[in-house]
Amino acid sequence: MRLRRPALALPVLLTLATAACGSADDSDGAASTGTPASGACGPESLPLVTDGKLTVATDSPAYEPWFVDNDPTNGDGFESAVAYAVAQRLGFSEDQVEWVVVPFNRSYKPGAKAFDFDVNQISISPERAEAVDFSRGYYSAAQAVIALKGSEAANATSLDDLRDLQLAAQAGTTSLAAITDVIEPAAEPDALTDTGQAKQKLLNGQVDAILADLPTAFYISAVEIPDSAIVGQFQAESGEQEEFGLLFEKGSRLRPCVDEVLAGLDEDGTLAELEQEWLSDVVGVPQLR
Structure with missing residues (x-):
């Protein structure tokens, strides 16, 4: 049984079943949900570290509320849920997702990567983008x-x-x-x-x-x-929002496909629902200036 973390702010009564992704075989749903149906973004065409597997990296320990029970594989926690939502819309089942441990500070170092993407509250920055590629942002954080x-x-x-x-x-x-x-x-x-x-x-x-x-x-x-x-x-920088992005090897041909998926998850409200399910309400926290 998957354990839910204690409620940290207002109770949220959302069901993610209806927010899940359309089938990768459903071509009618592909256009509206951001699911790449075929071509360069079909599962058989994606440039992957391991054929037939989507290899996802994060740090250990994997902290809540981004992950639950230090177990990225259970689908619980915001970033685990986002990773599996992306995987599903790319056409991968849960058992085709392989998790590997990569320390935070090592993830954005230059060089080849032993993962397809890394999800670990990594802020998009021009300095890091010189060595790696980032997806579009999937969460804005203060x-x-x-x-x-x-x-x-x-x-x-x-x-x-x-x-x-x-x-x-x-x-x-x-x-x-x-x-x-x-x-x-x-x-x-x-x-x-x-x-x-x-x-x-x-x-x-x-x-x-x-x-x-x-x-x-x-x-x-x-x-x-x-x-x-x-x-x-x-905010980390005055007037700017800090955004977390999925991290890829520099020049990754997988990144545009993941960007397409993230755009669909944003447009249909799935990312917002996952935020409400797993992340705390920020109302009432004073702004420091």
Whole structure:
């Protein structure tokens, strides 16, 4: 039985069965759902790492709410669900999807890839795009600040209030870049191996606050560190939205087909329904400026 994560905000009563993809054999549905029916984007024509398999990469551990129970294969969690929705519309069954582990910081390094695409909250950026290709965005995320309740950091109401605090985030992420480029703290922020290490440092009192994307922050605050609070949210760059994209080897001929699928998932509302199913409601989180 698949376990659902605890509700983090407003209860959502959605059924994904009706939001699922049309059959790859249904040519009438192909045009309206973004399912490549044949030709260069048919399963038999796609340039794949392994014939007949769609190889998808993510990091380990795979954190909630993007994945559930550290198991990308179960289809639970927003990014697992997106990956399987893309696979289905490309014409692959669940048992034709192969998951592999690729550390976050290694995913966007130059060179050949042992996967067809990587899904791991990887922000699209011009710097990374010099070495790899990205799909169109499948999710727009704000950055969030998490602090222990009752702490000085928890009382912050602006970015300026955070500048004299010790902050931390996972190395190589836009969360860390947001600290250095947007908050511009007086002290060098802690660049940590992963979000788990950042959470432990917060619990130990070694840092005043940590940064993560907003959905991850909701899960940390509601489930993993109940004595913490989301201080506020902000965009990584002023006036711009941070977007997550599926990552491909540079020059991938698979990317245009996946873009076609993602466009269909966006247009028919499937991506929005998956967001409502798996990601927290952002209403009520203060904006930090």
